[in-house]
Amino acid sequence: MAVPLLDLKAQFRPIEAGIRAALDRVLSSQQFVLGEEVAALEREISAHLGGVEAVGVASGTDALLLALMALEIGEGDEVITTPYTFFATASAIHRAGARPVFVDIDPATFLMRPDKAVRAITPRTRAILPVHLFGQMADMDPLLEAASRGIAVIEDAAQAIGATATMAGGKTIQAGTLGSFGCFSFFPSKNLGGAGDGGLVTTRDRDLADRIRSLRRHGEEASYVHTRVGLNSRLDALQAAVLRVKLPHLERWNAARENNASRYRLLFQAAGLTGSEGPLALPETRPGARHTYHQYVIRVRRRDDLMAHLRSAGIGCAVYYPIPLHLQRCFASLHHHPGDFPVSETAASSTLALPIYPELTEAQQAEVVDTIRGFYNR
């Protein structure tokens, strides 16, 4: 039985009529950029996230860049992040003109080590940019404490819509609602994905939200009056219409992903593949956190051979991310070398993402686990 890494057609089938009607509505209106459809999505996502300001933009990458631009972070400034993330996290910092300062991750959760982030602060540090990688929130408490000393926290929540964490005071908060800004992606494969590129910036600060609204429209304050040089980075109405149909399903989809993760744990344990002697380490969730499993990433022995074995058996799998960002050639000017961030480098060479999408069936999961058991001859 073939098992794809992601099956967007399975998600589309039950909501097809609603999506087609929403697209028709936009076509009838002939209003394609921003407008009422985008405003409605912004209101609905704001309500979903507990009342933050929400500004639709063209992509998650632009959401990060716009957040940095709104804080006037640029040349001479440093922004602390991790090298084990999607390229856009660091490229946005670079494109803003600032220097990405990398710190290593926790080996079990793949999330930024907050102690290392706090130690990396210099007089040039303007922001810390934690990544809620694979659908789980980074440890925000120590970062927010640093922020109280005048450093912004920008959450890369591209992969984490719906994720929550329990803060030191016991309060449960949602990804993207704590920092100066939260940055989300609606890339089609995301837990909430559009029919193309799309993104969102969230903030609790009304002035900052207005700044993003201006920056996404070339820095316009009023028609043809530009107080800043912004981008053309508007969410389009067709995307907003699709996302509005999907948003009411998000909670159920995230719960199905969690359920699939629990089932994998049982199946892998029953197959004798985990534990101190086993060849696999399963994803770990921070205490008090809700993992939304954008990706289900395991640590494995003989990763590349296992990946080839799974692919030859028709099982979808992928490596996120094979080259940590400090070793990307485009960042050679940062003068990093192999060994600088050993935990990120180990993760890059030993992790594998397995199918976890909400519509994955029990039989498909059993097939994935059986195929992995076959590889390790268990």
Ligand SMILES: Cc1ncc(COP(=O)(O)O)c(C=O)c1O
């Ligand atoms: C962690 C992370 N940051 C940023 C982005 C950029 O989002 P987009 O692809 O919508 O530009 C992504 C998405 O791919 C991501 O996974």
